[in-house]
Amino acid sequence: MWLAISVTRMTNKHKPIYKRILLKLSGEAFLGNDKFGIAASALEQVALRIAEIAKLGVEVAVVVGGGNLFRGVDLLHCGMPKVKADQIGMLSSIINSLVLQNALSQHVPAAVFSAKPISGVVDVFQQDVVMEKLQQQHVVLFAGGTGNPLFTTDTAASLRAIEINADIILKATNVDGVYSADPHKDSSAERYDFISYDDVIAKNLQVMDLTAFCLCRENAMPIQVFSLQQDGVLHDIIFGKPLGTMVGKKND
Secondary structure, eight states: OOOOOOOTTOOTTOOOSOSEEEEEEOGGGGTTTOSSSOOHHHHHHHHHHHHHHHTTTOEEEEEEOOTTTOOGGGGGGGTOOHHHHHHHHHHHHHHHHHHHHHHHTTTSOEEEEESSOBTTTBEEOOHHHHHHHHHTTOEEEEESTTSSTTOOHHHHHHHHHHHTTOSEEEEEESSSSOBSSOTTTOTTOOBOSEEEHHHHHHTTOOSSOHHHHHHHHHTTOOEEEEETTSTTHHHHHHTTOOOSEEEEOTTO
């Protein structure tokens, strides 16, 4: 039985401002207080927050990184070739997606599609099938990155968001937006409420890797950067509350 989730914050006078979103999560969202792996409590919290907005009728796609397990770049010190290390990173994102699918399925329908298909485990990404699942109110998880080494899951998120014609990419990070400098290192760093694509590049700010970011800029895909730690943050964002930092065109 799906768990009933309270939607008392919504009134008849308000509807979500987004029809279809792509949520980009880092694997670290599953760590909780651990340093490696998947903490059951953290996983359930993420699943509940995603399920809450899906139950409001928003079409939700998710890309999860693999940093809580194995990130390709972190394996290079072992003498592993870059291509092999990235393939292991892709497998980590598939593992995380399958785990999140299982947690979500206790609340809402969920399906996983991978750029790297594994027979009997996960299906290959097919745009028409994915669009049908979204329209049927399944949460869709995109696993395996782009299917190619040398590209990050940020690039996968940008690519998939464009392919499914998402309204926006919601990028969850460990800080509550985009800052002028690293707020963990510089107490004077200022958070932007809005910043343009061009200013992100000019100021050399780390919103996404450059390939992913340029895909968004070229396709006018807005990005909202926020912290997932705040209670109800996904709900508030889809109802238009200005949380975190919006990245887009100057005239947005």
